[in-house]
Amino acid sequence: MAIIEVRDLGKRYGPRVAVDSVSFDVAEGEIFGILGPNGAGKTTTVECVAGLRTPDRGSVSVLGRPPASVRSAIGVQLQASELPERMRVGEALSLFSSFYPAPADWSERLGLTPHLRAEFGRLSGGLKQRLSIALALIGSPRVAILDELTTGLDPQARRDTWSVVEEVRSAGVTILLVTHFMEEAERLCDRVAVFRDGRIVALDTPSGLVSRVDGSCRVRFVPSAHLDVALLQALPEVTEVSVVGEQVVVSGSENLLHAVTSLLARKQIVARGLRVDQASLDDAYVELTGGRDVADH
Amino acid sequence: MLRIIEVEARLFVRDRLNSLFALVFPCLLLLVLGAIPGLRTPAPEFGGLRFIDSYLSSLVVFTLAFIGLQRVPTVVATYREKGVLRRLSTTPMHPARLLVGQLVVNFCAAILSVLLTIVVAYVVFGVDLPHHPLGLACAVVLGGAGTFALGLVIAALAPTARAAGGWATAVFMLLMFFGGVYLPRFMLPSVVQKIGSYSPPGVEAVQQAWLGSAPDWRHLAIMGLVSLVAGTVAARTFRWE
Known part of the structure; x- marks a missing residue:
């Protein structure tokens, strides 16, 4: 059953089109990733799902109703939204829990308990982010929207946050996750929508996206004896061969390795320093978004 | 709503320098001026009054304007x-409730500061208690509302x-x-005196x-x-983000 339904969503700011005919469904219990360069319309889309913005065109429904009417069922963690400097962690948690009928306390699991008396303005980036997640989850939402969840966190804190997300999902919460970390999308998301210029250019599982990349496999080696490049090019699995110094680099489909090693065995050539590279979601992303703005932020 | 007011009150008190200044400065100024014999004659x-008597209303103006214009808009x-x-949205x-909480706390602080000034003036300098308490209450509440509303217009437009x-x-x-x-x-x-009587928080009404x-x-x-006017303008033009 689809818990979030977005149909033909359109939103513009003045002359600039932010989102243009975006449609997708998110199933209950799913972690749905939204990927794309800056300005691709990711945040606008999730803001419409959160009921913070009114779409110009199309429709959005959460739990079968307009988002603004089910606000207490949606937990939102937003980019660039802070709390008063001098508000303490414990005060923020108790204030926000007073807005909901059945508040949930995530502070223990998010490691906030030792910091309850600390003022917001003095928290590290990681702690601010964890508090923000705790506040997003405090209303026991059925849908959690997490925008740029791990931006600014160190690698350890990022991994810790991922396990929190997995824990949240296993509690039955559906998650809409905006990210620009491929590793994060690959690890967490069941499906990913890749945005570019306000549209969805691909929507698939992370592995499905990877398999779309041409030359999804690459084999490099140094042949022990002379090898005719034309023989490699004749293999149906091969799309491209290049020679860099002594090293031969062959790109092609997934069965490339088997095809290349069989050929070498027939010619009694040994492949020295053999390396196989599998395309990653990174490659898929660069290809889908035209290679812009990948490592930004 | 009560929780929000409570949290806002804590935040107000925690901002020690500003809150102390707002609450205590008018009294301190009164004490310092009153220490000069010439101003007590x-x-x-x-x-036929003393200088400090005539200056009381200006102290109230300071309190209301400081809280309404130095704290609220920022x-x-x-x-x-x-x-x-x-x-919050x-x-x-x-989120409007957060602003209401903020206004309530600041308004209470302003009233408290005025009361403190009345007590100090009475106890230390034998100034009469307000002759017309209801009138003074009206003057402080309406003058405060006008000043706060101006502060909100600034917050809305800046x-x-x-x-x-x-x-x-x-x-x-x-x-x-x-x-x-x-x-x-x-x-x-x-001319300036006249303008002062009609510009918020309304020094003349307080003095009277x-x-x-x-x-x-x-x-x-x-x-x-x-x-009314400033409040309407602020509400109409306020941006939430």
Whole structure:
């Protein structure tokens, strides 16, 4: 059953089109990733799902109703939204829990308990982010929207946050996750929508996206004896061969390795320093978004 | 709503420098001025009163203008700039309630400061208790509302928190001048005195209610009008993000 339904969503700011005919469904219990360069319309889309913005065109429904009417069922963690400097962690948690009928306390699991008396303005980036997640989850939402969840966190804190997300999902919460970390999308998301210029250019599982990349496999080696490049090019699995110094680099489909090693065995050539590279979601992303703005932020 | 007021009150108190200044500064100024013998002697310029008697209303002006124009606009604009209001709009509670909480706390602080001034004036300098308590209450509440509303207009229109602080300070200085805080009112030209009576927080009405008979209803009406107009403008133009 689809818990979030977005149909033909359109939103513009003045002359600039932010989102243009975006449609997708998110199933209950799913972690749905939204990927794309800056300005691709990711945040606008999730803001419409959160009921913070009114779409110009199309429709959005959460739990079968307009988002603004089910606000207490949606937990939102937003980019660039802070709390008063001098508000303490414990005060923020108790204030926000007073807005909901059945508040949930995530502070223990998010490691906030030792910091309850600390003022917001003095928290590290990681702690601010964890508090923000705790506040997003405090209303026991059925849908959690997490925008740029791990931006600014160190690698350890990022991994810790991922396990929190997995824990949240296993509690039955559906998650809409905006990210620009491929590793994060690959690890967490069941499906990913890749945005570019306000549209969805691909929507698939992370592995499905990877398999779309041409030359999804690459084999490099140094042949022990002379090898005719034309023989490699004749293999149906091969799309491209290049020679860099002594090293031969062959790109092609997934069965490339088997095809290349069989050929070498027939010619009694040994492949020295053999390396196989599998395309990653990174490659898929660069290809889908035209290679812009990948490592930004 | 009570929880929000409680949290806002804690935040107010925690900002020690500002809250102490708002609450205690008018009393301190009164004590310092009152320590000068010449200012405790009745003089004809003050209609047979002492200088400190005639300066009481200017102290009230200071309190109301300081809280309404130095605190309210910056806090509100900062809440917007930092995304605090945006953060709240994702919850079932409307962010307007946070602003209401903020106003309630600041208004209470202003009233408390005025009461403190009345007590110190009575106990230390034997100033009469307000002759017309109801009139004084009206003058302080309406004058405070007018000043707070001006502060909110600034918070609504200023693009950034810094700009809000700057604009508010300019208005603050101006109102302090007309309210006779810098120069006692008897030294000001009569035109300026006249403007002072009609500009928020309304120094003349406060003075009349405290040591005269009753405040001029026209002064009070103007304060009410200012609150209404400025309040409407602020509500119409306010941006939440």
